[in-house]
Amino acid sequence: MLNKLNDFLSSIIVPTGVASRPEHTLQLATAVLLIEVMRSDAESTDEEQDTILNILKERFQLPDAELAQLSELGHRTATATNDFHQFTSLINRELGMPEKVRIIEYMWQVAYADRQISAHEDHLMRKIAGLLYIAHGDYIAAKMRAKPAEMK
Numbered sequence: 001m002l003n004k005l006n007d008f009l010s011s012i013i014v015p016t017g018v019a020s021r022p023e024h025t026l027q028l029a030t031a032v033l034l035i036e037v038m039r040s041d042a043e044s045t046d047e048e049q050d051t052i053l054n055i056l057k058e059r060f061q062l063p064d065a066e067l068a069q070l071s072e073l074g075h076r077t078a079t080a081t082n083d084f085h086q087f088t089s090l091i092n093r094e095l096g097m098p099e100k101v102r103i104i105e106y107m108w109q110v111a112y113a114d115r116q117i118s119a120h121e122d123h124l125m126r127k128i129a130g131l132l133y134i135a136h137g138d139y140i141a142a143k144m145r146a147k148p149a150e151m152k
Contacts, residue, residue, distance in 0.1 A: 026094055027060050029087040030103055031074030033128060037110040039078060041118035051113040055106045088131035100132045101142050108146030115151065 034055060038048040057067050081087075091100060107128065111121045129139045 025090055027056070027062075027070055028073060028077060029090050030059065030106070031056055031070050032078045032081065032087050033084070033103065033107060034110050035074050035078040036084070037107045037121060037124060040120040040124045041114075042120075043114075045114045047113040048110050051110050055109060059106070084128060084131060088128065091132060097134070097138070101134055101138045104129055104132065104134055104139060105142035105146045108143050112146055112148055112151065115148070 031052070034052045038044045038052060053067060053071060056062065056070060057064075060070075062070065091103065095103075104125070107125060111117055111125065125143075126139075134142075
């Protein structure tokens with residue numbers, strides 16, 4: 001069973017020659033990283049889930065039905081995976097530095113959605129930023145842009 005799930009996830013994550021495939025895998029990779037931020041602290045909140053959905057809808061201009069499918073697949077994939085390399089390597093291959101920094105900013109928006117940053121969230125953010133080769137200054141700038149005004 002796990003091998004079938006792993007094969008399925010690999011077929012989604014690994015880009016193929018189909019023109020639309022990298023776009024879909026990038027959407028899934030982004031969704032998984034956002035969901036992992038939500039899952040990294042002790043309690044997932046409605047605010048975090050709503051923030052994820054708003055980011056995915058705005059970023060990818062998805063209709064509600066596709067957004068729901070992406071969210072569901074993102075949650076299943078995040079639950080089934082145990083490392084981020086497959087997602088970050090895809091993002092590194094397909095996106096430039098400004099887009100990668102923007103993903104980190106989105107991740108911080110999810111982390112800030114419940115108005116507190118846990119040590120686990122902070123650790124995850126540093127880990128993903130490192131895997132995306134984001135310079136410390138860009139990482140801090142993304143964090144500050146994402147921080148709500150009432151927390152500054």
